[in-house]
Amino acid sequence: MTTGTETQAAVVDEFHDPTGGGFAQTREGRLLFWIAIAFSLFQIATAAHILSIPSQVLRATHVGFLMLLAFPLVASARNRGAAGKAIAWALAFAGVAVAAYQYIEYQPLILRAGDLNTTDLVFGVIALATVFAAAYAMMGPALPIISGCFLLYALFGQHLPSPLNHRGYDFSQVIDQMAYGTEGIYGIPIYVSATYIFLFILFGSFLERAGMIKLFTDVSLGFVGHARGGAAKVAVIASGLMGTISGSGVANVVTTGQFTIPLMKRFGYRAAFAGGVEATASMGGQIMPPVMGAVAFIMAETLGVEYYEVVKAAIIPALLYFASAFWMVHLEAGKYDLLGLSRAELPSPLKAFRQGWYLVLPLGVLIYLLFSGYTPLYAGTIGLAMTVLLILGGSVALGLPSAVLRVIFWIGLGLVAASFFKIGIGAILVAAAVLIGANLFVSGGRDTLVACRDSLAEGARTALPVGIACAVVGVIVGTMTLTGVATTFGAFIVSIGQSSLFLSLLLTMVTCIVLGMGIPTIPNYIITASIAGPALLQLGVPLLVGHMFVFYFGILADLTPPVALACFAAAPIARESGLKISFEAIKVAAAGFVVPFMAVYTPALMLQDGGAMATAIGYWPAVTYIVLKAVLAIGLWGAAVIGFLRMRLAIWERLAAAAAAFLLVAALPMTDETGFALALLLLGVHWYRTRNMTVVHRSPS
Template sequence: MANSAEPGAPTAAGDAHDPTGGGFAAGAEGRLLFWIAVAFSAFQIATAAHVLSVPSQILRADHVGFLMLLAFPLVASARGSGPTGKALAWGLALAGVAVAVYQYVEYEPLILRAGDLNSLDLVFGVVALATVFLAAYWMMGSALPIISGAFLLYALFGEYLPAPLDHRGYDFAQVIDQMAYGTEGIYGIPVYVSATYIFLFILFGSFLERAGMIRLFTDVSLGFVGHARGGAAKVSVIASGLMGTISGSGVANVVTTGQFTIPLMKRFGYRSAFAGGVEATASMGGQIMPPVMGAVAFIMAETLGVEYYEVVKAALIPALLYFASAFWMVHLEAGKHNLLGLSRAELPSPLKALRNGWFLILPLAVLVYLLFSGYTPLYAGTIGLAMTVLLILGGSVALGLPSTVLRVVFWIGLGVVAASFFRIGINAILAAAAVLVVANIFVSGGRDTLAACRDSLAEGARTALPVGVACAVVGVIIGTMTLTGVATTFGQFIVSVGESSLLLSLVLTMVTCIILGMGIPTIPNYIITSSIAGPALLELGVPLLVSHMFVFYFGILADLTPPVALACFAAAPIARESGLKISLEAIKVAAAGFVIPFMAVYTPALMLQDGGPLAAAIGYLPAVAYIVVKAALAIALWGAAVIGFLRAPLVAWERLLAAAAAFTLVAALPMTDEIGFALAALMVGQHWLRTRASRPAGPPGSASPP
């Protein structure tokens, strides 16, 4: 039974939170913001389902207008600002809305006078830029606004820099036109993707969470691996990986699944820093796990002009290797410290969990099917979201029916309606949802279900805020690079380095991604680095998708690397440990993330791409099998070297030998594979001989929970 201490539970007075428990403030202002968030989500669903048809430019402007309207007051409320601060926040919010209204009213005239702005256009253009920059600063701190601001200053004053950094010069009106109007600045591809795919998939995840998907993932993970050696940490890896299939934020994964998994790991003997590192690594890895991939997959597909499933295909094997690596690392850590699993008696049955919650997998399965069948992500996401709503509303109605027979008939009928979208499209599901909304008004518990759906709409909009604001402000960077061609300068430098050493170019790109990723969300980090470094890697012969995946991976790993390490600092208060210590452990657990992108560059078959000397020599499929086996062996050896354990604790020279073998398997130079396999056989063989008579258990750990 819920009590006031539980998340989302109503208080006795009913005024400590909004009626939804969705995280909005108390009072009239909180209720207003809550309903604005609901309206925002409803608008996005209506445009996605083509119930409401608006031009693309208006959709983007309205999306940013809603972002501004919510962002400033919500941040001011969360900070407990006084009357002056709240008045300023609402003033900025209304200024952002005024820009959207101006874009709507002046839509056709703006098209006709493109490139020749009048004074009022300039004023609203400046207001648009100012509100977007301030919203980014309020929500995410100074890192992203400073970087975007530097690019904006470069567009305005770059002509005064020394060659080769200078450009020909652009007047103020031309820069404002580029940044605040059209589709090259703040209303560019990132905001378009945020206004369509990203928002829709965040809503999809919000509804699935509300329906109980987190509980299903956790119970299945506990049931399958909770009893194994180090089972508590293995549960974290699997549960966070599964969460990543529906979530768009690694940091959000940390603070949701981490609330359960980190204390569980500590209870069974894992060090606090290691427990936090495992959760941070697994949660960030969720962003490379198809089908959602932290929403970057949609931006990547849109940017490159390729089908979405091509991006997923390239990500699949590396994602599986990443989680296999994390799983292996926690297994070795558990062996080193003799950490046993949980008692089977206290674990849920995975089969029972699947029997009770199998229907929650249906929307995800349909989503994946549609995406791989050539449907657009927008259509697939709309169908997935609609089916989730059908399940939630339909389950409530079914529970209110008086007999089992009626419930069975009801579910069969609902299934027929849901399947009909193959013939008559989304309208069938929307009509069924409307009927179920009315039905829920009259059945027992139905109004609570409708309130939960309303909460999910508000929560989805609130969750989408930082992503949308980041997409808007990063558009300034894209606009500057499009206007000035600055990316060419950096790209030429990378290419010049790559002419003597491709490896050095890759390392330089990696460092750039990690530095830019400090304090910047994954999506803007990918957009920036792919725009700067992606073309250069392509010119060096790296396949298109592989080059973009390379910068994407290291943008994710930036959230694990010190000194910023956002995911690790999010785990710190749960683990009650220093974020820096957690970051150092996360880097060890995420070793595969640093290795796999380099291996894919030299052997594109790892990302299921054509090209590379290996595929030319032995064929595509044999090359895929070979590189997967080699990568798995390299990861296994690296894990043993880092943790210092295999069958038993490793002596110093065995760890060095394992590290050397792993490095040579990654290097992809002439004869390095042969040397790597030989060193691996030598290390594993002698370790087995040394430990076959007796296998020390390692230092004592927590064999059972205290």
């Protein structure tokens, strides 16, 4: 019998295969491959408004495609027999039947909302059953069990003692809430999955195929590969850069980790630490603007704010997160005298950028559009279109006989790209058609077309776990909306916070981490934010800061044992226990635990208004002060955890560093002054003790 973690690890290999070879070379595999392409083309057509359908039908069709792909692919990945595959296809077609029913009965369902007939109830039950089964197949038992408990609460919660009970709802009302309308499985999470998330996953898939991983890795190697512990620093920077386009921790681990983890081991890092560094840096991609992770889109939609507001709030915490990981690997390298790489074997960052500079253009356009107030859907569509044209255009440009013609070609393609903002989808389609035709007649052009085709299939495959998680977590949201259960738990947090805000934050953090041991970041955020977000708002925490607090710890929860998906994805690459990697990942991420707490007490850290400091000294002075304080607190906490600064720290120095870091975070009267004084004393004593230090480096093992 396999555990939930083993189930996740098996599916990770299948759905995040960077070679795109996850579809079996059989008749069934080829059929699934083309279904995945059809899924991606459907999503592109709806995003670009080529195909205009009602939102409810879009959501149902999206879930139908998820069911159609998920069951057969999982059965194929686990080598189920003929009977197992037959059951998988039966469940897949049941999911498609639900989508077809939503399409055919769209208007009648609206007219009889709240008064379902027998057929409606049957299809509603099938919808719930297939979504739960898909979640179990993809992610193990934890998330379906938690969602199932909420569903049982909606059905039978009236029998619980006060204050946990509710007034009671009949079966028909619960099915109506969960399987129809926009409050259950077709709620905000699946709407975001069917629009923004899928599009940005495709965007990342095309950029990876175009060579973005190589560009990021070569640039990182060139800049920091020669420094002390350079191999691990390359992992942090490359994974952070990849996070700007993928937003998926597991995808980052199994792509950049294939290169960085063996490199770190080669240069002396312990296998568990190498895996922990990669897992920590990769998970940070979910809070790394501009794309971030799926949760960021759900947060913007839930709070009713522009996406760039979420990006703005995430910028400084994301930079601090990666700075803390960079600092931790620097200290680890110093502690064990780990050398960097030889400059002779490192690529030139300028040469790498000259060769792949055009890959940055879609990312630049995406950032510009997001911060100019355009919707993520529009920005993602334009970014994806530019990426496809650049990939197609690269082969054509290389096939031209002279450099002059290549320059003229790139200028022309740039003018077409610029016209997107005025001409729109027509210019995109015409340019794509011309370039597809040209690729049929140039050297390497057919390979480029194959790469684009495979990117469509890979994007759909990568979106499956995210989409299914969004669907099943809709049951939790639907239960909270129907019964108001979140208010009961929120009141408990508020009651604690009235005596101590810190204890409320601590309770929220523990809730995120405990939930994160069994479920992905998306449902973790939705559950905890639904409960704690309003409660923290009542305690004076700005709404966006409270949600970012939950988001941040939801990410860190994916590094905590016993179920740490990113760490278990790194395990086969590092050839080390996923549990050991998880403990090392917590150590690498330890300094980052201070950032969300500091942001709550001083919202300026997330570029938000509010807080006593901003009122007292002004907004930008408060931002500068809190960033400097956060950097110092992270530095001290990292030194305390690793036990090294200029040389190994004595026990009392580690304790003093931890105490100073805690005082800088505490935000109580005189704690800042005491923390700065203790930090200054510690640094002065340590410098004096190591002033005549001579470092003897050892060769990499």
